[in-house]
Amino acid sequence: MIVAQQKPVSEIAQMISDCKKVLFLGCAGCVTVCLAGGEKETDVLASAIRIKRTLESNPLEATTFTCTRQCDPEYIVGIDNLVKDVDAIVSLACGVGVQYLAERFKDKWVVPALDTKFIGGSVVHGLWEEKCGLCGECILHRTGGICPIIRCSKSILNGPCGGSQHGKCEVDKDVDCAWQLIYDRMRALGKLDKLMEIQPIKDWSKSRDGGPRKAIREDVMIDE
Amino acid sequence: MSNLSKLQQVLDSGQFTVTAEIGPPKHSSAEGIRHHAEMMQDYVDATNITDNQTAIVRMSSIAAGVHVLNSGIEPIIQMTCRDRNRIAMQSDLLGAYSLGMRNVLCLSGDHQKFGNHPTAKNVYDVDSMQLIENLRRMRDEKVFFCGEAIKEAEPQFFIGAVANPFADPFEFRVDRLEKKVNAGAQFIQTQCIFDMERFERFMEMVRERGLDQRVHILAGVTPMKSWRAASYMQNNVSGMIVPDELVERLKNAEDPKREGLDICIEQIKYIKEKIKGVHGVHIMAIAWEEVVPEIVEKSGLYPRPKVD
Numbered sequence: 156m157i158v159a160q161q162k163p164v165s166e167i168a169q170m171i172s173d174c175k176k177v178l179f180l181g182c183a184g185c186v187t188v189c190l191a192g193g194e195k196e197t198d199v200l201a202s203a204i205r206i207k208r209t210l211e212s213n214p215l216e217a218t219t220f221t222c223t224r225q226c227d228p229e230y231i232v233g234i235d236n237l238v239k240d241v242d243a244i245v246s247l248a249c250g251v252g253v254q255y256l257a258e259r260f261k262d263k264w265v266v267p268a269l270d271t272k273f274i275g276g277s278v279v280h281g282l283w284e285e286k287c288g289l290c291g292e293c294i295l296h297r298t299g300g301i302c303p304i305i306r307c308s309k310s311i312l313n314g315p316c317g318g319s320q321h322g323k324c325e326v327d328k329d330v331d332c333a334w335q336l337i338y339d340r341m342r343a344l345g346k347l348d349k350l351m352e353i354q355p356i357k358d359w360s361k362s363r364d365g366g367p368r369k370a371i372r373e374d375v376m377i378d379e
Numbered sequence: 380m381s382n383l384s385k386l387q388q389v390l391d392s393g394q395f396t397v398t399a400e401i402g403p404p405k406h407s408s409a410e411g412i413r414h415h416a417e418m419m420q421d422y423v424d425a426t427n428i429t430d431n432q433t434a435i436v437r438m439s440s441i442a443a444g445v446h447v448l449n450s451g452i453e454p455i456i457q458m459t460c461r462d463r464n465r466i467a468m469q470s471d472l473l474g475a476y477s478l479g480m481r482n483v484l485c486l487s488g489d490h491q492k493f494g495n496h497p498t499a500k501n502v503y504d505v506d507s508m509q510l511i512e513n514l515r516r517m518r519d520e521k522v523f524f525c526g527e528a529i530k531e532a533e534p535q536f537f538i539g540a541v542a543n544p545f546a547d548p549f550e551f552r553v554d555r556l557e558k559k560v561n562a563g564a565q566f567i568q569t570q571c572i573f574d575m576e577r578f579e580r581f582m583e584m585v586r587e588r589g590l591d592q593r594v595h596i597l598a599g600v601t602p603m604k605s606w607r608a609a610s611y612m613q614n615n616v617s618g619m620i621v622p623d624e625l626v627e628r629l630k631n632a633e634d635p636k637r638e639g640l641d642i643c644i645e646q647i648k649y650i651k652e653k654i655k656g657v658h659g660v661h662i663m664a665i666a667w668e669e670v671v672p673e674i675v676e677k678s679g680l681y682p683r684p685k686v687d
Contacts, residue, residue, distance in 0.1 A: 358498040365492065 156185040156276065157249045158283045159192060159269040161200065170203050170266040174215070174242035177204075179222035179268075180234070180256070182248035189283055190343060191269050192219040192247030198270060200247065226254025231259050238263060273305075291361030291368065297349065299340035306333035312354040384481035384537035385453045386425040388686040395469025395651055396659030397680050398455065398568065398597060399671045400427040401447060403438035412438075412453040415668040416450035422675040423452065424683055427484060427568070427661070430457040434494025441475045448479050455539060455668040456480045464504035465495075465513075465524050472514065476534035478649055484539040484568065485510040500522060507540065508562050514538050515563025540564035542596075544581035545574060547617040553584040560594045567594055568661040571601040574620040575649065582654050592658030598650045599661045604642035606630040640670060640677075647678040 161167075171177050179201040187193030201217040208215035220237055220299040223230045225248035238244060243264040246253045257265040273285035288305030294312075295302060304310050308326040315334030318325025322335045341347050359365070389396050401415050419426060428447060430440040437443075444454035456475050463471065472483065487507045491499045505513070505524070513524045514536055520535045540559040544552055556567065572578045578598070585591055603609045606629035613621035625642065632638035647660050660680075664671050671687075677683050 185465070356498070358497045359500040360492065362500075364501045365497075366490070 156188055156274070157251075157271060158189045158273050158285075159186050159249050159271045160189075161191055161196065161247070161269055162267070164203050164207070167266070167268050168207055169201065171204075171215075171243050171245060171264075172213075174264070176216040177218075177239045178234075178237055178241045178244045179204075180225070180244055180246050180248070180252075181219070182246075182252050183221055184223040184224045184248070186248055186269060186276045187221075189277070190281075194250075197221055197247050200225065200245070222248075222252075225255055227241060227247075228259070229253065231255055238283070250284065251273045278294045289362065290359075291365075292358060294354075297352075299339045299344065299346070301333055301340060303333045303337065306331075306336075317347065356359055382481075382535055385686050386455065386482050387537040387565070389424045389684055390658055392684065392686075393419070393658075394684050395680065396553055396597060397662065398425050398427060398659065398674055399423045399662045399664065399682060400429060401443070401668060402429050402432060402666070403440060403443035405435065405437050407438065409438070409443070412443050412446050412512060413450045413555040414622075416447040416452045418669060419449040419671050421685070422672045422681060422683065423662075424659075425453040425455050425458055425482060429457045430459045430488065431462065431494070431657070432457075433489045434461065434491040434496065436437045436495060436500075439476065441471060441480065442489070444475065444480050445478050452540035453482065454480055455482040455484050457484045457486060458509060458510065459486055460503050460505055460507055461491065461501050464502050468505060468510065469517075469523055472498075472517070472534055476536065481535075481537055482539060483536045484512060484541065485564075486541050487516065508558060510538055511538055511559055511564050512562040519563075537565055538563050539566045539568060541570070542567050543618050544578050545620040546571075549577075549581075550584070553581065553588065553590070556585065556594075557588060557590055560590060564594055566597060566658075568597045569599040570618060571599045571663055572627055572646065572650070573601075573612075574622055575607075575646065577620060578650075579654060582656050586656045591658075594626075594655060595658040597659040597661040598654070598657045599663055600643050600646050600665045602667060602674060603629060603639040604667060605635045605639070609638075639676060643674055644677045647680070651678070651680075 179197050181192050181194050181197030183193060190196065197219050201219045205215050205217045218237065220234060222234065225231060225246060238260050243266060244256055245266055245268050246256055247268045249269065253265055253267045274287040274289060275283050275285040277283050285305055287302060289378060290304045303314060307314055308324050309316060315332055319332040319335055322332055324330040324332045341350055399419055401412055404411050426447060428440040428444045431437050440456050444456050447454045458468065485507050491497055491501055515538060516522055517529065517533055518535045521529045523529060542552060542556045546552060606626050609621050609626045609629050612619050613626060629635050629638055650657050650660060662671055662674055
């Protein structure tokens, strides 16, 4: 899932300081799971800013709603009446949701309440880790199911580099060396010989370097 | 080694300036660039050295710049943001200055998709605007991009940037030019001009804002060898506008190369005489460097001024 974290309340408040009526819009997708922009977080954020504004003698009329998903036009269409009278929308979705809103509500100021961090998963309650680099061409079958693109600080494909010590990365002693993990796992699986193949230079055009990407499934498209 | 850019001296003196372009080779011999430099030496005030143009691997612009400098022309090092992060950029800038380079042209660079390594990663750690601003800070505030002091011998580059009046949104191109001037650009070279009418409208807006008083603007021109070359640029090169009349004129010409040169010379004369606020011309004779002396001479821009 997409993992996001809320920006500081003061920063969000600043973005809408000249607005009188604002819709705080949560998303029931990924950001609900990572506890950043679901119904609960949306209500808490709206209350915090409402209180802040009252204390500053600049009252804010804040309404809240949480969409099923902000990254799907069909769920945004339904909120037209909630948006109609507001000066701005504070989106608690990932960057995709913010952009879908800006696209649909052309005359509204739309601001992000979250920093979209990465694609990852939870480790324990309250801790999420980045796991996928979205490179567009998965190589996990060559690296024992551990992604060096995003988990190695240098995205090295034939690691580990000389900065790996005691299983940790030179960048941060709290970061596991992805290549130590790959080595350990390949060794345990008796597949160390696979690591002797020189992995060729990667085709980064399939990643963001090739420009904005599209995924197309013609078989499920509905002709109109 | 002089600290002063010759290009800057000519531009500051108010004389109509001439720059050209030399493309480094796809091999490791400097013979060709030395030849081109020697040939152009008396005809231009400085010459751009492209930086892996169209994302095709070539000799580094800084190394090629040394050969050009040794052959008697002041180089303008092009630096794109595509291939280097901020660490490599600054390191190369220090090195380039130590080797006698005095002018840097900052640009984004063509996407690697168009070159011979389309599967490469692109960098764009810093964009062209930020490069301009930070190059100025290196010189004027004596600091690295990170703000740390450069304790001695800070590079004092004459800073250039590009503008494309033929890209969209048209009006914003002037805003962006202004932004580059605010960032620290001291001279501007434009994209190749074929649509003179649009360039005139662009310059009108530039003058309205007084930008021609704040930055030296060099109008880019390119001689075309054939109607096919013109048609290719018209259809396949983004950010270019080539009017149909030009393609037709080349198509109907008995000697297309001659016609191409004549068109270029006419354009230069027109720009120099009719368009206010233009301080010089930048001749991009792509893979046709040998015609530069003739273009300069026939445009009435020879001899070039001497500066110390």
